[in-house]
Amino acid sequence: MNNALLHSxxxxxxxxxxxxxxxxxxxxxxxLCKNQDKALITKIVYGVLDNDIxxxxxxSRFVRxxxxxxxxxxxxxxTYCLCELSMPVYAVVNNVAELSxxxxxxxxxxxxxxxxxxxxxxxxxVEYPQDETERISVEYSYxxxxxxxxxxxxxxxxAKQIATFKLPNYTTVRVCNDFDVAENxxxxxxxxxTTPFDDAYYIDGKTDGFTGRWTVQSLxxxxxxxxxxxxxxxxxxxxxxxxxxKAVYVKQLRPNLQVAACDIHEHRVQLIDxxxxxxxxxxxxxxxxxxxxxxxWLGAFDTVLCDVPCSGFGVLDTxxxxxxxxxxxDISNLMKLQYAILDNCSNYVKTGGRLVYSTxxxxxxxxxxxxxxxxxxxxxxxxxxxxLPQFSQANGKAEYxxxxxKDGVQGFYVAVLVRTE
Ligand SMILES: C[S@@+](CC[C@H](N)C(=O)[O-])C[C@H]1O[C@@H](n2cnc3c(N)ncnc32)[C@H](O)[C@@H]1O
Numbered sequence: 001m002n003n004a005l006l007h008s009x010x011x012x013x014x015x016x017x018x019x020x021x022x023x024x025x026x027x028x029x030x031x032l033c034k035n036q037d038k039a040l041i042t043k044i045v046y047g048v049l050d051n052d053i054x055x056x057x058x059x060s061r062f063v064r065x066x067x068x069x070x071x072x073x074x075x076x077x078x079t080y081c082l083c084e085l086s087m088p089v090y091a092v093v094n095n096v097a098e099l100s101x102x103x104x105x106x107x108x109x110x111x112x113x114x115x116x117x118x119x120x121x122x123x124x125x126v127e128y129p130q131d132e133t134e135r136i137s138v139e140y141s142y143x144x145x146x147x148x149x150x151x152x153x154x155x156x157x158x159a160k161q162i163a164t165f166k167l168p169n170y171t172t173v174r175v176c177n178d179f180d181v182a183e184n185x186x187x188x189x190x191x192x193x194t195t196p197f198d199d200a201y202y203i204d205g206k207t208d209g210f211t212g213r214w215t216v217q218s219l220x221x222x223x224x225x226x227x228x229x230x231x232x233x234x235x236x237x238x239x240x241x242x243x244x245x246k247a248v249y250v251k252q253l254r255p256n257l258q259v260a261a262c263d264i265h266e267h268r269v270q271l272i273d274x275x276x277x278x279x280x281x282x283x284x285x286x287x288x289x290x291x292x293x294x295x296x297w298l299g300a301f302d303t304v305l306c307d308v309p310c311s312g313f314g315v316l317d318t319x320x321x322x323x324x325x326x327x328x329x330d331i332s333n334l335m336k337l338q339y340a341i342l343d344n345c346s347n348y349v350k351t352g353g354r355l356v357y358s359t360x361x362x363x364x365x366x367x368x369x370x371x372x373x374x375x376x377x378x379x380x381x382x383x384x385x386x387x388l389p390q391f392s393q394a395n396g397k398a399e400y401x402x403x404x405x406k407d408g409v410q411g412f413y414v415a416v417l418v419r420t421e
Pocket of ligand 1: 221238239240241242243244245246247262263264265268288289290291307308309310341
């Protein structure tokens with residue numbers, strides 16, 4: 001049996017059937033499998049999740065009754081390999097049919113074999129829906145409910161761009177002063193490209209062999225930390241801080257700042273601790289539910305960051321499974337949680353201090369709508385100003401929605417508010 005297909009199947013099964021996070025399930029698999037299989041497994045796992053709606057649509061054109069569970073997964077893997085990877089048809093059909101023997105049912109093996117042959121032979125004849133919104137949803141595997149939200153928020157043209165644009169497949173690394181970029185790239189045989197930030201690079205290959213102090217961190221995460229650090233003095237509270245990307249970077253940018261970082265989950269607080277240790281900084285960490293008041297922190301911080309849990313539709317390039325498991329109901333539940341955190345943590349801002357709100361999503365419900373409601377209900381807060389000279393389109397504004405197709409970075413939202421009394 002083909003090992004790469006077997007590992008891909010087992011990993012995807014954990015995501016589809018057990019609700020595992022794709023990145024965590026994939027990392028576990030990659031730690032166990034052979035080096036030569038890693039690239040293909042990664043491609044298949046992320047590719048199947050990213051193309052889920054399209055793959056189901058294609059399969060549905062060739063079957064009388066939609067298969068379920070493992071059988072559907074064999075078919076998705078096979079169809080993905082046929083559509084998106086330049087693998088010979090006979091190899092895909094034979095290997096996936098072989099894989100389907102895991103089901104120990106001769107009828108299933110026959111069904112998978114015959115259907116994949118059909119798909120390979122008549123793929124170009126598949127007709128996509130006439131309706132433009134439905135067609136985009138299927139072709140780009142963007143859930144219909146989410147696409148409708150984008151159209152409402154941005155209009156059809158921008159919604160199309162948001163749903164279809166793909167960022168280049170680079171790893172973004174943030175490096176510390178003592179890190180030798182040229183030497184590390186030479187040693188690992190990779191290329192580094194500069195980014196708008198002088199301490200971050202796009203890397204076009206594997207970074208496992210890098211030595212020195214560095215970390216994988218997206219430009220969007222760095223941007224929010226830089227906005228927090230830009231005008232910071234005294235004390236900084238990151239209310240939803242795990243795994244610590246922003247809190248640790250703020251401390252590195254402003255070593256004299258007192259940094260406190262909270263998260264609701266103990267195991268995630270430990271992630272902040274170990275990340276801070278690895279990056280060589282000290283920050284105070286707390287396990288707290290930040291929807292609940294904490295007397296000792298009332299009016300205590302110069303800058304408070306609410307980097308709230310969100311739907312994640314701005315980071316689909318690294319988390320394609322989000323498209324598959326999120327529902328529109330999640331958005332309304334998330335909005336309630338986001339608002340409760342913002343509302344409670346606003347009490348921790350000193351008079352004259354800043355409240356920074358950020359998400360890694362593109363829906364107005366979770367972004368501007370929360371801020372507009374907050375300002376209406378808290379008239380002693382007003383809009384402040386984003387200080388981020390590297391992104392002139394956002395610099396000086398009170399809030400900004402970054403979009404991959406326009407700004408070349410992941411989709412994230414940031415708003416800066418100031419407490420006036
Ligand atoms: C978007 S992530 C934060 C990312 C982090 N700021 C960083 O840069 O690495 C949101 C975090 O909020 C935490 N969270 C969810 N509900 C919370 C609550 N009620 N109070 C505190 N943290 C919460 C989650 O555990 C998650 O770690």
